[in-house]
Amino acid sequence: MKPFIISSLIFTGLLIGLFTPVLAQGDDLPVRDQKKVVITSKILNEKRSLWIYTPVNYETSGEKYPVLYLLDPDQNFAYVTELERFLSDRYRIPQLIIVGIVNNDRVKDFTPIHSLIFEGKIDSNLRSTGGGKAFLSFVKTELIPYINKNYRTQPYRILSGHSLGGLFAMYCKEAEPDLFQSEIVISPAIYGGNMEILGRFSAFLKAHPKLQGNLSVSLGDEPGGKLAVDSLVNQLKSFAPKSLKWQYNSFLKEDHFSVGYKSMYEGLRFIYTDWFINPQDTSVVRSYQDIKTHFQKLSAQFGYDIQPGEDFMNECGYRQLNLGHVDRGIEIFAQNVKNHPNSSNAYDSLGEAYYIKGNHKVSLAYYKKSVLLNPGNKSGKEMIRKIMAKL
Structure with missing residues (x-):
């Protein structure tokens, strides 16, 4: 598989398939x-x-x-x-x-x-x-x-x-x-x-x-x-x-x-007995539809609309990319952007998926949106320079 850069992410340090990304803000402590x-x-x-x-x-x-x-x-x-x-x-x-x-x-x-x-x-x-x-x-x-x-x-x-x-x-x-x-x-x-x-x-x-x-x-x-x-x-x-x-x-x-x-x-x-769904288990999470079905069941159980969290969706998307299922990854990342329109990281991930697909113009647009939301996204800025040099 062609290697790719996972920007705005850190890794657990454990090898699961390839890597399991988790959301981070650089090296800062999470904001609580x-x-x-x-x-x-x-x-x-x-x-x-x-x-x-x-x-x-x-x-x-x-x-x-x-x-x-x-x-x-x-x-x-x-x-x-x-x-x-x-x-x-x-x-x-x-x-x-x-x-x-x-x-x-x-x-x-x-x-x-x-x-x-x-x-x-x-x-x-x-x-x-x-x-x-x-x-x-x-x-x-x-x-x-x-x-x-x-x-x-x-x-x-x-x-x-x-x-x-x-x-x-x-x-x-x-x-x-x-x-x-x-x-x-x-x-x-x-x-x-x-x-x-x-x-x-x-x-x-x-x-x-x-x-x-x-x-x-x-x-x-x-x-x-x-x-x-x-x-x-x-x-x-x-x-x-x-x-x-x-x-x-x-x-x-x-x-x-x-x-x-x-x-x-x-x-x-x-x-929350039924809450967990493993983003690394591709027999359970094969596409966005599997995620959607799971959270629809949770919504019915708990009595309010429940959407999958940003970090969870990001991990699911990168799992698909690791397996070479780029279109499935794009589908998940696109839904994550829809659910979290103010997230720089969600746009960054979608930009990366389109870059892997070879659609550099679309990738550039998502990277620009990511940097607009977070001017401190250094890896996103580097990707913008890299893509513009190719266009």
């Missing part, structure tokens, strides 16, 4: 934005801090993203945002906006029922319990509308809660079953008077025979929490409708404090 925002809640009569993470190239992509709402971010924001990057970079999940809801009083916010009884004894640390209803109202009528107004969001939301946060997530599913499309419930602390939620969960499931979404429940090696979680799981086994997809993971090598990482990883993989 994490910021703190403070909003005033009229419902809670207090200020609430939010930690908001937006994925790579959010500011320039123009795309919309699903949102993961994360309770107790002081404990898990760092590793959850890294999991988002790790999994989305490998096409296992979509890129996500992550909203960490910082606590003022988690005992109050996460408990829907006031109860001082914990493990059969009165616990004075629980004196502020019972604010779950107000907190849910804040999330529904103030927080989510704020995020939807100020960020580009898709109509798909995930709620993740650990310990008392897991209790709140279960309460939220019962009280507002359509507010979140998926929940990740990690070692839920279902205790005392709040056992009432567990006691009425089977009736809730029976009353909602068309309940949708995904529910991931997990527990570490926690004898004190096992009875409640076993009850929850048995109710799901007996009464959950087929339209509700759920799983239970028991991580016996983890305790209440270490179980979060594995639970979040498995929860995200469960929600």
